[in-house]
Amino acid sequence: MEFESPKMSRLPTIRRLPAYLRVLRQLQGEAWEHVSGTYLAEQLSLDPVQVRKDLTITGIVGTPRVGFMVDDTVAAIEAFLGWQNATEAFLVGVGNLGTALLGYAGFERHGLKIVAAFDADPAKIDVEIHGKPVYPLEKIADLAARLRVRMGILTVPEIAAQAVADRLVVAGITAIWNFTPVALKTPGGVVVQNEDLSCGLAVLSAKLRNADGS
């Protein structure tokens, strides 16, 4: 007697969806009509059962002996992730990493459009970087309200991370993509996704040490 919400987390599944999407789009380019879960699994070195199970989260259904309609599956994944029409975002901290992200065209394929950037350094403001305007941090609340932007990408130095995050929250930002290694404290209702590169490096280091260690 338990009403299950349509998606009961399944974070690992969600993380794999972009990989499926990437293969599927390539198949679209090659004018495939159908694709089997088995094929997707081979391309991505995954288990076929896992692929089929993952795809069910999007609501897509396949047909036996045929597979999944490529176009429908792309649409289903995009709809599930909300990637049909781009979410507009701000980026704060136009340094090494921030500049790289501003220049990455791939985000547009992932339902993300960075509309403006912000920085504390006067030398960086009022210039366009990769076609994106850079404003002083003070303007963020006003612009967030005017443009109704709700996502912020955080690429400031560690030391400034929490303070800038607080500012984003005050400005009405409800989703923070956090590239700093800081564990941000945010009020409920704000979703934070941490993209700490050192996690991946730790895994690689551990594997490496294990590979030659024994």
Add this chain to the structure above:
Amino acid sequence: MEFESPKMSRLPTIRRLPAYLRVLRQLQGEAWEHVSGTYLAEQLSLDPVQVRKDLTITGIVGTPRVGFMVDDTVAAIEAFLGWQNATEAFLVGVGNLGTALLGYAGFERHGLKIVAAFDADPAKIDVEIHGKPVYPLEKIADLAARLRVRMGILTVPEIAAQAVADRLVVAGITAIWNFTPVALKTPGGVVVQNEDLSCGLAVLSAKLRNADGS
């Protein structure tokens, strides 16, 4: 009747170690002698039991009513990850992202030292970027052998990713930190860590869609 290997995967644990390390180093700076698992948990919004369990993977032991010796714990984590002395690495693809990574000083704190970069674009070679020399791709095998470098960081365009990875493997690279969204095919014995940003974006999108969707 089962001999367990010293580390039986526990990937989520390994991914959390750098966060512990970061807090611990800050405490070192403030001259703390001990720290409780409870405190670490609070700082990182984790469960205290999980913190203690995670730390056991490094072999560190704490004392009741006191906690863990800060210095010893830092040493234990670094030893577990092999971060005491830096691993030397090559970076291939000095574009937006590659340049950002070359300029990131934080890697040195994570046992990683990028000693050289490579690119296919003649305009980029023979200049130093962030103090690192950039060579043509052709030199990679020779330099890898001479410098005994075994780790490669891959930041080339998707289209070139597999070919460059193959080249890295031929050159004797056994660990690839892959920032492209391509699922690389590599021979056994080569460890690959994928750092696909779109995974994190997918999670953020799903959370966001779920937060206002219902």
Add this chain to the structure above:
DNA sequence: TCAATATCGATATTTTTTTATCTATTATAG
């Protein structure tokens, strides 16, 4: 038409990860 086969989707099982509970230890206060 019919057998063979590739495939999906449902169910079951196993493994991994997280969370909870309980016991023992130790510093500290009285």
Add this chain to the structure above:
DNA sequence: CTATAATAGATAAAAAAATATCGATATTGA
């Protein structure tokens, strides 16, 4: 010296994820 509270660490339980099994179904080719 003893009681108390904070804490580690062991064990157990629960939850989540990955993997395996199996029946049903559609396509293909005999």
